[in-house]
Amino acid sequence: MKQIRSYRGLRLEQPRAPSGLRFVWVAFLHLGLLATVLSAADRANSADRYAVSKGDLQAKFEYCQDCHGPSGQGYRGFSPIPRLAGQQTEYLKNQLQAFVEHRRTNNIMFNVAHTLSPSMIAALAADFRALNPRPLGGAPKGLVATGEKIFQNGVPDANVAACAACHGPDAQGSGEIPRLAGQLHDYIFNKLTNWSKERGLNPAKPDTAAIMSPVAHSLTRPEVEAVAAYLSYLK
Amino acid sequence: MDFRFRRTPHKTASEEHQQRFIGVVSLRLVLQSAVLAFVFAGAAHAEDAGENAVPAKELQAKIAYCENCHGTSAQGFHGYYPIPRLAGQQPEYLKNQVQAFVDRRRTNNIMFNVAHVLSPAMLSALAESFHDLNPKPLATAAPNELIAAGKKIYNDGLPGSDVPPCASCHGPGAIGEGQFPRLAGQLPDYIFNKLKNWDKERGQDPAKPDASTIMQPITHNLTDQQIKAVAAYLNHQD
Numbered sequence: 001m002k003q004i005r006s007y008r009g010l011r012l013e014q015p016r017a018p019s020g021l022r023f024v025w026v027a028f029l030h031l032g033l034l035a036t037v038l039s040a041a042d043r044a045n046s047a048d049r050y051a052v053s054k055g056d057l058q059a060k061f062e063y064c065q066d067c068h069g070p071s072g073q074g075y076r077g078f079s080p081i082p083r084l085a086g087q088q089t090e091y092l093k094n095q096l097q098a099f100v101e102h103r104r105t106n107n108i109m110f111n112v113a114h115t116l117s118p119s120m121i122a123a124l125a126a127d128f129r130a131l132n133p134r135p136l137g138g139a140p141k142g143l144v145a146t147g148e149k150i151f152q153n154g155v156p157d158a159n160v161a162a163c164a165a166c167h168g169p170d171a172q173g174s175g176e177i178p179r180l181a182g183q184l185h186d187y188i189f190n191k192l193t194n195w196s197k198e199r200g201l202n203p204a205k206p207d208t209a210a211i212m213s214p215v216a217h218s219l220t221r222p223e224v225e226a227v228a229a230y231l232s233y234l235k
Numbered sequence: 236m237d238f239r240f241r242r243t244p245h246k247t248a249s250e251e252h253q254q255r256f257i258g259v260v261s262l263r264l265v266l267q268s269a270v271l272a273f274v275f276a277g278a279a280h281a282e283d284a285g286e287n288a289v290p291a292k293e294l295q296a297k298i299a300y301c302e303n304c305h306g307t308s309a310q311g312f313h314g315y316y317p318i319p320r321l322a323g324q325q326p327e328y329l330k331n332q333v334q335a336f337v338d339r340r341r342t343n344n345i346m347f348n349v350a351h352v353l354s355p356a357m358l359s360a361l362a363e364s365f366h367d368l369n370p371k372p373l374a375t376a377a378p379n380e381l382i383a384a385g386k387k388i389y390n391d392g393l394p395g396s397d398v399p400p401c402a403s404c405h406g407p408g409a410i411g412e413g414q415f416p417r418l419a420g421q422l423p424d425y426i427f428n429k430l431k432n433w434d435k436e437r438g439q440d441p442a443k444p445d446a447s448t449i450m451q452p453i454t455h456n457l458t459d460q461q462i463k464a465v466a467a468y469l470n471h472q473d
Contacts, residue, residue, distance in 0.1 A: 153344070156348050157352055159296050159297060159299070159300035162345040165345050167315060168315035169315075174315050214300070214303055215303065
């Protein structure tokens with residue numbers, strides 16, 4: 001150590017950079033630390049599932065299935081609880097966000113949604129997307145043919161657009177547009193007949209719920225039942 | 236009585252009855268003709284000014300229905316398929332396409348169902364309404380180099396591939412004219428799909444060839460990359 005100055009008579013020593021082997025060891029430690037920090041940040045941004053511990057994800061996944069049914073196939077609780085299996089990830093994330101912001105009304109889902117971290121939401125969405133159980137079924141089969149017609153062609157005389165134009169010919173959805181295939185028919189019926197009471201509820205923050213509003217209004221109840229029946233059997 | 240000095244012919248009872256009858260008939264004829272002329276004039280007027288023949292409420296409802304798929308202000312929408320922009324479209328082109336859907340010369344099941352319930356008056360009114368809309372393009376991000384390449388193809392064509400400049404028919408600003416469609420602001424994936432699938436979707440009745448035959452050789456001679464470039468350029472045109 002080199003003496004370079006004095007302060008109030010004290011001899012101060014300026015520390016020097018480590019040299020030789022010590023330098024290599026210290027540098028290695030610093031680089032290791034940097035690498036750990038950077039990779040953690042990278043992991044959190046890109047492969048979200050790795051930022052969520054396997055145990056946490058598994059627990060949360062089972063918790064969702066408690067209501068949404070084994071393999072997220074849906075469940076007839078007090079009210080029909082929707083199928084999540086195979087759902088479009090962007091749609092699922094958007095709905096959770098809508099619950100959090102009370103743009104979409106459901107008290108139970110508000111409580112579920114606002115404790116989920118973004119990485120947990122991304123991981124859950126990916127896991128549900130990968131599921132593919134058989135549809136739960138239960139709708140009157142006699143309505144299916146009419147429902148298919150409405151789904152593929154719309155009801156031009158009533159200014160109802162063809163569902164297939166946005167939801168796809170197999171009702172698989174795309175991006176922010178939800179999959180409808182295999183959805184519970186009674187859930188579909190409830191949502192369509194209550195659309196404006198439950199969705200797009202913050203006029204200051206209009207969302208994609210506005211797209212479905214005219215459709216929900218223009219469809220008659222029998223038409224909704226028919227489409228719902230058709231969709232509930234699609235794989 | 237001296238018959239030579241009678242001024243008015245002496246009518247028999249039946250002659251007089253006949254004359255009165257003709258008079259009445261003539262009056263009726265005049266009145267009926269007048270009514271018919273009025274009605275025809277009204278009908279002709281309705282055909283010229285399409286909107287007047289379609290109640291405003293019905294037109295508004297139909298526009299809202301179209302926009303359900305074609306997007307707010309008909310800017311286009313990325314549904315399961317890319318659904319095209321109708322805003323600012325040339326009315327003649329729009330009407331021709333709707334007719335092509337009805338005749339199944341252009342294949343699209345959803346549009347067939349939409350189109351064949353439209354009355355001529357409603358179609359005219361819709362075409363004029365959409366022509367008047369002018370939202371900003373629903374732009375998809377694209378690299379500047381791609382847009383620049385697309386601009387070159389649009390304005391200069393590809394002489395080596397026998398592709399004429401698009402601008403020669405669609406106009407320098409890509410707003411089209413008459414039967415030539417506006418392309419400015421169109422969805423790029425829609426443009427790509429249409430150009431790639433031209434033969435499968437257009438001019439489907441060989442007995443009734445239509446304007447779609449003009450584009451056929453062009454779609455054949457463009458490569459995928461060239462189509463993407465032109466599509467990106469057009470998507471960003473206001």
